[in-house]
Each structure stands twice: as C-alpha cells, then as structure tokens.
Amino acid sequence: MTQVDIQRKEEVFMERIKNHPILDFKREEKVTFEYNGQKIKAYKGETIAAALHAAGIKQLKHSPKKERPRGLFCAIGNCSSCLMEVDGVPNVKTCVTKVEEGMVVREQKGHGDL
Amino acid sequence: MIYTDILIIGGGPAGLSAAITAAEKGADVILIERDDILGGQLVKQTHRFFGSKNEHAGTRGISIAEELKSKVFANDNIEVMLEGTAQGYYDDGVVTVSHEKRYKKIMPKKIIVATGASEKMLPFPNNDLPGVYGAGAVQTLMNVYGVVPGKKVLMIGAGNIGLIVSYQLMQAGVDVVGIVEAAPKIGGYLVHASKIRRAGVPIYTGHTIKEALGKESVEKAVICELDENWNEVEGSEKELDVDTICLAVGLKPISDFLIQAGCEMAYVPHLGGDVAIRDENLKTTNDKFYVAGDSAGIEEATAAILEGEVAGLSAVIDIGCSEESSENDRNEAKKQLADLRRGPVGKKIREGLKLAKEGKNAGKNRYSNIS
Numbered sequence: 001m002t003q004v005d006i007q008r009k010e011e012v013f014m015e016r017i018k019n020h021p022i023l024d025f026k027r028e029e030k031v032t033f034e035y036n037g038q039k040i041k042a043y044k045g046e047t048i049a050a051a052l053h054a055a056g057i058k059q060l061k062h063s064p065k066k067e068r069p070r071g072l073f074c075a076i077g078n079c080s081s082c083l084m085e086v087d088g089v090p091n092v093k094t095c096v097t098k099v100e101e102g103m104v105v106r107e108q109k110g111h112g113d114l
Numbered sequence: 115m116i117y118t119d120i121l122i123i124g125g126g127p128a129g130l131s132a133a134i135t136a137a138e139k140g141a142d143v144i145l146i147e148r149d150d151i152l153g154g155q156l157v158k159q160t161h162r163f164f165g166s167k168n169e170h171a172g173t174r175g176i177s178i179a180e181e182l183k184s185k186v187f188a189n190d191n192i193e194v195m196l197e198g199t200a201q202g203y204y205d206d207g208v209v210t211v212s213h214e215k216r217y218k219k220i221m222p223k224k225i226i227v228a229t230g231a232s233e234k235m236l237p238f239p240n241n242d243l244p245g246v247y248g249a250g251a252v253q254t255l256m257n258v259y260g261v262v263p264g265k266k267v268l269m270i271g272a273g274n275i276g277l278i279v280s281y282q283l284m285q286a287g288v289d290v291v292g293i294v295e296a297a298p299k300i301g302g303y304l305v306h307a308s309k310i311r312r313a314g315v316p317i318y319t320g321h322t323i324k325e326a327l328g329k330e331s332v333e334k335a336v337i338c339e340l341d342e343n344w345n346e347v348e349g350s351e352k353e354l355d356v357d358t359i360c361l362a363v364g365l366k367p368i369s370d371f372l373i374q375a376g377c378e379m380a381y382v383p384h385l386g387g388d389v390a391i392r393d394e395n396l397k398t399t400n401d402k403f404y405v406a407g408d409s410a411g412i413e414e415a416t417a418a419i420l421e422g423e424v425a426g427l428s429a430v431i432d433i434g435c436s437e438e439s440s441e442n443d444r445n446e447a448k449k450q451l452a453d454l455r456r457g458p459v460g461k462k463i464r465e466g467l468k469l470a471k472e473g474k475n476a477g478k479n480r481y482s483n484i485s
Contacts, residue, residue, distance in 0.1 A: 016259075017256065017260040017262060020260070022174070022285065050254075050261050053255060053261050053263070054259075059331060063242070068243075069244055069330050069331065070242060071244025072244070072247060073246065073248055074233055074248050074250065075247070075248075075250065075251035075254040075255060076155075076251070078232045078233075078368075079232070095251075
C-alpha cells in the first residue's frame with residue numbers, strides 16, 4: 001500500500017468519502033439538526049441515518065422488549081431497524097427520510113406513542 | 115379515481131424498462147416509486163456490467179440508471195409518482211396509492227409488479243448489533259451518500275454481490291479484513307475474486323460466521339470452518355477485529371403485493387423464495403397482473419431490464435393498443451433473455467423458471483387465508 005493510500009484511509013474514517021475513483025459526491029448546502037439534544041451538521045440530500053453515521057453514531061434505537069441496541073440494516077426502507085422519533089413523530093424510517101434544517105431527531109422509547 | 119392503461123409498481127431497472135417499452139407503444143403509463151429518485155438499486159452500482167453484447171455490457175450501473183431515467187422523463191405517456199407507495203389491490207380492480215400525503219385510487223387496465231427484492235438475513239448470535247449490515251445498505255451508505263460504514267469490514271458471502279461490494283469498500287478506502295463463504299468454492303465470477311485476492315484480502319471458503327461480539331456495536335467477529343456436511347468444526351474458531359459485518363447472503367423477492375392481489379404463488383428456492391406463477395409472457399394467474407425483475411425471481415439488472423420489456427409488451431398486447439411490431443419485439447426480448455440465461459451460469463435460473471411456470475411446489479394454500 002502506498003503512502004497516499006494510507007493517508008486516504010485515515011481521512012475517510014467517520015467522515016464522508018472525499019476522494020473516490022469513480023464517484024463525485026455533490027455536497028452543497030449544509031444543514032444542522034438535533035439528535036438527542038446534540039447539534040449535528042449534515043448536507044442537504046442526506047438521509048438522517050447517513051448523516052448520523054457520518055457523525056459516528058451507529059446506534060439508532062433499542063429493541064422494544066429486550067432493549068438491544070439496533071442500527072441501520074437495509075438502508076432502503078425495508079427492515080424497520082432504523083425507526084426513530086422525528087419532529088415528534090415516532091417510527092420514522094430514518095434510512096429513507098432526508099435531513100432538514102432544524103429537525104429534531106430522538107431515539108424513541110419502545111413502540112412509540114402517537 | 116385516476117384511470118390509466120398500465121400501472122407499474124417499482125422504478126428500478128425492470129419497472130423503468132417496462133414503462134419505456136409500454137409508453138413507446140402508445141400506452142398510458144403510471145409509474146410509482148417509493149423512493150424520491152428513480153433507478154432502484156442501479157443508483158449504487160458503480161461497477162461495469164457484464165452480460166450480453168446488446169445489454170449494457172461494459173457500462174456502470176449508475177450510468178444505466180441515468181439512461182433509463184432520462185427516457186422515462188422524456189416520454190409524455192409516462193406519469194411518474196415519486197415517493198408513492200402502492201397500498202393494496204381491491205377486487206374491483208382499484209389500486210390504492212399513498213402519494214403526496216394523499217390516498218389516491220388508480221384504476222389501471224393492467225398492473226406490472228416490479229417491486230424488487232429484500233436482503234436475506236443470516237442467523238447467528240448478535241446478528242442484530244449495530245454494525246451488521248446488508249450488502250445493499252453498505253452500497254447505499256457508501257455510493258449514494260459517500261459515508262463509510264466503518265473501518266474494518268468482514269464480508270459474509272463470496273457471490274458476486276459480496277465480491278463486488280468488497281471491491282467497492284476498498285475503492286472507498288475501507289479495510290476489508292476478509293470474505294467468508296460457506297460453500298467450498300467462490301460463488302461469484304473469478305474476475306472479481308482475483309481483483310480482491312490480488313489486493314491481499316483473504317477469502318475463507320468453507321467457513322461461516324459463528325457469532326458477532328460487542329456491546330453497543332460490533333467489535334469482533336468469530337468465524338469457523340465448516341466440514342463437508344456443513345457442520346461447524348470444533349476448535350477451528352478464529353476471532354477477527356472488525357467493526358462492520360456485511361451480509362451478502364442472497365436476496366428474496368418482494369412478493370407482498372402479488373400475494374395480496376391473490377396471484378398464485380410458488381416457493382422456488384432457485385429464484386430466492388416466493389414468486390408468482392406466470393407464463394412465458396410474464397403474466398400471472400391474475401389476468402391483470404404481470405411480474406418483472408427481482409420480484410419475479412432473483413437475477414441481475416440486465417435480466418430485469420429485459421423482463422421489463424417482455425412484461426411491458428405483454429401488457430400492451432393484452433389491452434390491444436399495440437402495433438403489430440409488439441409481438442416481434444417481445445420475441446426478440448425473450449430471445450435475448452434466453453441467451454443471457456444460457457450455459458452453466460444460468461442453469462439454476464432456468465430450473466427455477468421452469469418451476470415458476472409449472473407452479474410446482476405451489477404455495478397456494480399458504481396464502482389462501484390472505485387473498
């Protein structure tokens with residue numbers, strides 16, 4: 001592995017990919033949203049789950065019964081492993097919901113109340 | 115009530131191709147897609163396609179998606195409903211769709227189901243920990259959003275998806291610690307496997323994942339050898355330092371809508387699970403319904419595009435708004451499909467398709483309480 005490769009490897013961790021041999025990621029408008037009271041910066045067009053990942057947050061919920069930690073699994077809205085409370089609405093699939101300025105995202109308790 | 119000739123559910127390669135084909139023959143088409151973009155899983159496929167000479171060989175998946183999308187948006191006969199979800203089919207022929215925060219009723223003459231597939235899970239202790247992903251999720255994070263899933267990845271499955279996604283991880287600068295494959299040999303194309311091996315990534319054939327370890331998320335994975343009867347070999351355990359476990363252990367068709375609509379189903383393992391019984395023109399046992407793409411049986415995008423053509427043409431022919439050339443076009447598409455499925459690589463698919471046509475192992479009774 002060359003020196004450049006090693007450098008690149010260190011850069012990407014817990015961050016967004018900067019240099020890619022094939023893809024060019026358009027990141028223009030920045031937004032800030034809230035996750036469990038913490039301010040997170042993201043780019044418009046990213047899903048909540050992707051933005052949380054980029055900020056190093058992998059754990060999105062706990063299972064309702066045994067309270068086991070759960071994270072992203074399918075990323076296309078099939079599996080419900082990423083459900084969170086978004087702007088007061090529970091059970092939002094954060095893997096297919098885009099971040100918006102000022103959004104309030106929380107880990108929900110249990111099945112969520114409506 | 116919205117009236118249309120053909121309703122297509124799913125905007126991936128099969129659905130897009132069906133929409134283009136049917137609209138070019140003059141049919142009015144509504145295409146619904148639950149995502150906010152068209153292209154399905156093609157939008158994350160950065161690799162160049164193999165396949166037959168006519169069908170996009172040498173082109174990257176992302177470019178194929180762009181090509182299909184621009185054809186769809188350029189065609190006035192196609193109405194696209196993004197972020198729309200088909201909710202149900204009613205006996206009077208109405209399909210309900212949630213779209214733009216409204217519940218819409220659509221009355222189509224024909225319906226093409228191209229809902230794709232979902233990833234299979236693998237049972238092992240702690241498989242629910244954050245850091246265990248389906249291969250598609252890793253591709254989405256990495257290739258759509260440009261976010262790496264972790265630092266050190268263990269890939270489970272050395273089929274084409276496992277191999278391709280491993281290579282894509284390496285392109286994104288992520289360390290692939292190894293690839294585990296339960297079968298005694300690599301399932302995917304050797305071209306892909308060689309690229310990965312040359313980069314020094316070990317491929318553990320005849321191995322499986324025994325468990326994931328970690329408290330809040332994956333910290334380690336334990337793998338072990340399998341004997342010739344697929345039993346775990348005691349004492350062969352090996353602990354690997356990884357923060358990500360990526361499952362590339364196959365896909366299963368998303369068949370819910372077909373089942374709900376009362377199409378007769380068959381369980382065909384060769385095709386990934388429950389599929390609608392259909393004829394060679396991709397018409398199901400419900401006269402209104404056609405299937406195409408992974409929801410008809412797991413293959414790859416080139417086959418999905420061709421099946422979309424066949425289903426689109428069949429719908430057009432059956433509602434009688436087709437030109438004479440439609441029959442010829444359908445024969446041509448069917449011929450290309452047959453070419454694609456020829457040889458030893460296509461053997462499993464050919465066997466599966468035979469079962470899906472005959473309705474062998476039909477799971478009719480399994481769903482009789484639903485329809």
